[in-house]
Amino acid sequence: MKFWRKPLDLAAVRPARGRVVIIEERCKGCSFCIEYCSREVLALSESFNRKGYHFPKAIKPELCVNCHFCEAVCPEFAIFSVEEEAQA
Amino acid sequence: MSAKTAGGAAAAHPPVHPQDHLLRTDRLPHIWCTGCGIGIVFGSLMSAVMKSGLPLNDVAVVSGIGCTGRMAGYIKLDSYHTTHGRALPFATGLKLTRPQGKVIVASGDGDLFAIGGNHFIHAARRNLDLTVICVNNLNYGMTGGQQAPSTPFGAKTTTSPSGSPDQPFNFCALAAACGATYVARWTALHIRLLTQTIGEALAHRGFSFIEILAPCPTAFGRRNKIRNPLDLLRFYYDRSVVKNKISPDQAVMDFQGNLVVGKFVDVAKPTWLDGYRQVNSGQVGEWPEVAAEVPIPEKHLLGA
Amino acid sequence: MAGKEVLTGVHFMDGDEACCEGAIAAGCRFFAGYPITPATEVAERMSRRLPQIGGIFIQMEDEIASMAAILGASWGGAKAMTSTSGPGFSLMMENIGLGVCTETPCVVANVQRAGPSTGLPTLVGQGDMMQARWGSHGPYEIIALTPSSPQEMFDFTVKAFNLSEQYRVPVFVMADEVVGHMSERVVIPPAERIKVVSRKQPKASPDKYLPYKPDADGVAPMATWGMGYHVHVTGLTHDERGYPVMDASAQEQMIARITGKIKKNAAKIISYDAMFMDDAQVVVVAYGISARSAKGAVAAARAQGQKVGLMKLNTVWPFPEEVIADLAGRVRGLIMPEINQGQVVLELERVAGGRCPVKFIGHPGGTIISPRVILAAAQEMLKEAL
Ligand SMILES: Cc1ncc(C[n+]2csc(CCOP(=O)(O)OP(=O)(O)O)c2C)c(N)n1
Ligand code: SF4
Ligand code: SF4
Numbered sequence: 097m098k099f100w101r102k103p104l105d106l107a108a109v110r111p112a113r114g115r116v117v118i119i120e121e122r123c124k125g126c127s128f129c130i131e132y133c134s135r136e137v138l139a140l141s142e143s144f145n146r147k148g149y150h151f152p153k154a155i156k157p158e159l160c161v162n163c164h165f166c167e168a169v170c171p172e173f174a175i176f177s178v179e180e181e182a183q184a
Numbered sequence: 185m186s187a188k189t190a191g192g193a194a195a196a197h198p199p200v201h202p203q204d205h206l207l208r209t210d211r212l213p214h215i216w217c218t219g220c221g222i223g224i225v226f227g228s229l230m231s232a233v234m235k236s237g238l239p240l241n242d243v244a245v246v247s248g249i250g251c252t253g254r255m256a257g258y259i260k261l262d263s264y265h266t267t268h269g270r271a272l273p274f275a276t277g278l279k280l281t282r283p284q285g286k287v288i289v290a291s292g293d294g295d296l297f298a299i300g301g302n303h304f305i306h307a308a309r310r311n312l313d314l315t316v317i318c319v320n321n322l323n324y325g326m327t328g329g330q331q332a333p334s335t336p337f338g339a340k341t342t343t344s345p346s347g348s349p350d351q352p353f354n355f356c357a358l359a360a361a362c363g364a365t366y367v368a369r370w371t372a373l374h375i376r377l378l379t380q381t382i383g384e385a386l387a388h389r390g391f392s393f394i395e396i397l398a399p400c401p402t403a404f405g406r407r408n409k410i411r412n413p414l415d416l417l418r419f420y421y422d423r424s425v426v427k428n429k430i431s432p433d434q435a436v437m438d439f440q441g442n443l444v445v446g447k448f449v450d451v452a453k454p455t456w457l458d459g460y461r462q463v464n465s466g467q468v469g470e471w472p473e474v475a476a477e478v479p480i481p482e483k484h485l486l487g488a
Numbered sequence: 489m490a491g492k493e494v495l496t497g498v499h500f501m502d503g504d505e506a507c508c509e510g511a512i513a514a515g516c517r518f519f520a521g522y523p524i525t526p527a528t529e530v531a532e533r534m535s536r537r538l539p540q541i542g543g544i545f546i547q548m549e550d551e552i553a554s555m556a557a558i559l560g561a562s563w564g565g566a567k568a569m570t571s572t573s574g575p576g577f578s579l580m581m582e583n584i585g586l587g588v589c590t591e592t593p594c595v596v597a598n599v600q601r602a603g604p605s606t607g608l609p610t611l612v613g614q615g616d617m618m619q620a621r622w623g624s625h626g627p628y629e630i631i632a633l634t635p636s637s638p639q640e641m642f643d644f645t646v647k648a649f650n651l652s653e654q655y656r657v658p659v660f661v662m663a664d665e666v667v668g669h670m671s672e673r674v675v676i677p678p679a680e681r682i683k684v685v686s687r688k689q690p691k692a693s694p695d696k697y698l699p700y701k702p703d704a705d706g707v708a709p710m711a712t713w714g715m716g717y718h719v720h721v722t723g724l725t726h727d728e729r730g731y732p733v734m735d736a737s738a739q740e741q742m743i744a745r746i747t748g749k750i751k752k753n754a755a756k757i758i759s760y761d762a763m764f765m766d767d768a769q770v771v772v773v774a775y776g777i778s779a780r781s782a783k784g785a786v787a788a789a790r791a792q793g794q795k796v797g798l799m800k801l802n803t804v805w806p807f808p809e810e811v812i813a814d815l816a817g818r819v820r821g822l823i824m825p826e827i828n829q830g831q832v833v834l835e836l837e838r839v840a841g842g843r844c845p846v847k848f849i850g851h852p853g854g855t856i857i858s859p860r861v862i863l864a865a866a867q868e869m870l871k872e873a874l
């Protein structure tokens with residue numbers, strides 16, 4: 097389920113494959129990345145980081161399209177995506 | 185510290201974020217609260233600086249005091265965290281001694297428009313070549329959430345416990361009226377547009393002003409029944425309507441209705457330094473140079 | 489007026505004008521200010537002179553902005569200055585503190601008038617001397633020079649820039665209305681004979697450089713904008729990296745640094761002129777325009793064979809503690825004339841430490857102190873001491 101009613105200003109979705117990287121110790125658990133990943137790649141992990149926050153984990157990593165939106169919306173510089181070489 | 189990747193591979197070192205080279209990573213995590221919009225705006229600013237292609241030695245960031253003002257402390261550039269309200273005059277001196285460089289002023293709504301309001305109107309009037317990024321979180325975040333010149337009428341803050349009796353400024357209208365030559369407003373979730381706009385503002389010659397409506401869940405949201413950061417971020421975004429090129433005084437933020445965002449002003453005008461060089465090279469004649477045929481208004485009206 | 493940087497030659501000019509020429513000769517290329525009597529002439533002349541030599545003059549919206557702008561200009565690499573008088577000096581205080589805390593070289597000329605508040609805008613006062621020392625909040629040390637003539641307005645402004653650049657601290661030229669407005673002969677030497685000091689620049693590479701790690705002289709080299717050092721400058725208590733650190737030990741280290749560099753070098757910074765001091769039984773310690781009144785009094789006393797001397801303070805801050813302490817043990821009394829209700833005299837008393845009587849002569853402003861009053865006080869003191 098998406099909660100926004102109008103389209104977000106996401107970068108045009110390319111049929112690319114991405115790999116999302118999480119820097120757990122920087123995360124403060126706001127869940128912005130989880131909510132705004134259009135591919136529902138992410139979910140809140142059950143574990144805490146040293147500061148006591150739940151950080152995101154990739155539950156469906158293969159769906160990541162490297163749109164970088166999680167990277168842009170994260171106020172903590174705790175998540176980013178990189179391009180994954182397409183596998184034959 | 186372990187870091188998981190989507191591929192499941194655990195790296196021995198924390199992964200390097202694409203913006204780390206612009207960040208003072210030895211100061212992270214930063215002081216901003218969970219879900220504070222300042223971090224999003226800061227990321228957008230860094231992206232715009234990178235995309236601008238400006239030589240990084242020639243970019244300086246100046247902040248006043250406040251939560252937003254801490255941006256200067258996290259960016260790995262020449263960065264100046266000044267006094268409350270005085271980022272603009274400091275930036276004026278900095279810019280005018282090195283006109284070849286780019287000076288970004290990043291500060292809060294209270295800093296730029298309450299204590300620093302006088303400096304703002306004059307910096308805009310002079311069309312100084314500065315890029316001003318104002319994080320409007322509708323209150324004084326740093327000091328725990330007091331009334332600001334942006335606080336909507338009726339909103340609760342620690343110094344307006346029954347609701348703010350003041351009418352807020354429309355910062356974009358004020359900036360334009362004072363002479364700013366580039367004026368835009370977005371919410372913190374308009375990330376791509378915001379980054380693009382900051383990029384344009386950096387390329388603009390003259391006083392550019394960008395207001396970003398951003399959540400302050402801790403101080404503002406909590407007292408106004410939107411304590412969840414995500415709800416606040418979404419509240420501003422969902423109510424926004426993009427109206428580019430409209431007159432900034434029509435660009436109202438009505439929290440019961442719509443919040444107008446967009447790029448409102450983008451005009452070319454001589455900067456302060458252009459004028460300074462012009463007058464000092466004797467290119468400006470005697471003042472006033474009135475054409476002989478210009479009628480004197482009173483006489484004209486009297487039909488004399 | 490030619491577009492020359494150093495107006496070498498003999499001039500007849502007022503103190504405010506001489507102050508400008510001193511600034512320019514010292515390398516000042518940025519001035520931000522706001523008009524105020526009796527300092528307006530400084531801004532006016534700077535607005536003509538700086539554009540001639542490629543500098544920037546900007547009239548700001550107030551003195552708060554002026555002070556902030558010169559700090560910015562200094563971090564942009566320029567030698568920068570503002571001028572003002574009491575009400576404006578009050579407005580500058582917070583950003584003077586920023587300059588102290590961030591170790592930013594700059595010069596503020598305060599052409600003092602009588603206060604408090606709007607006071608006597610066109611008439612002399614010396615009532616901002618303690619404000620110069622303590623006006624911004626928190627612990628710090630400052631340098632304040634006190635010219636007593638247009639020639640000294642030139643010389644001391646050059647010196648103010650040099651000290652400011654050398655010690656990375658705002659330096660005050662604490663003039664007054666009479667010195668600012670009186671016209672006298674001012675000799676401007678050839679450029680090559682004017683000593684000009686500029687801030688130390690870092691030699692270390694950006695990855696090794698610690699912006700607030702002082703050298704042996706107590707002063708850190710300064711990396712300004714554009715040099716590639718990407719320095720963070722903050723008015724929060726900070727460590728040697730320039731990073732904010734919120735604890736008592738960081739505070740102690742930072743304050744030790746910003747006060748230590750002045751205290752440690754006080755002997756080099758302090759300047760005074762001694763007149764008939766060797767055999768003096770009573771010494772008048774005076775500064776600024778009151779030193780000229782004192783000079784008249786001392787000359788008159790000597791003409792009558794009375795052993796009165798003059799110690800003319802060219803720097804009031806840092807205060808010449810050692811010299812005065814020594815002097816107090818050798819003379820029968822010290823006298824200080826000031827156009828205020830007793831400010832620097834408090835420091836004189838403290839330092840004299842009861843070794844000799846200290847007499848204050850003053851009034852709250854509007855006119856200079858008559859040499860006759862000083863002479864009478866000196867003669868009285870000589871008599872009492874017998
Ligand atoms: C002269 C002065 N007055 C008051 C303060 C206290 N103070 C610090 S930040 C701040 C308000 C900041 O509000 P804003 O500019 O909106 O920034 P925010 O924290 O909301 O980002 C105040 C009043 C100060 N530092 N200096
Ligand atoms: S890059 Fe895009 S698709 Fe991939 S996790 Fe982030 S937001 Fe989701
Ligand atoms: S957006 Fe950033 S801080 Fe927020 S939950 Fe995701 S990774 Fe953590």
Ligand code: SF4
Nearest residue numbers: 216217220251325400
């Ligand atoms: S108080 Fe508000 S503005 Fe300040 S960091 Fe917290 S959420 Fe952000």
Ligand SMILES: [Mg+2]
Nearest residue numbers: 292293323325
């Ligand atoms: Mg605010």
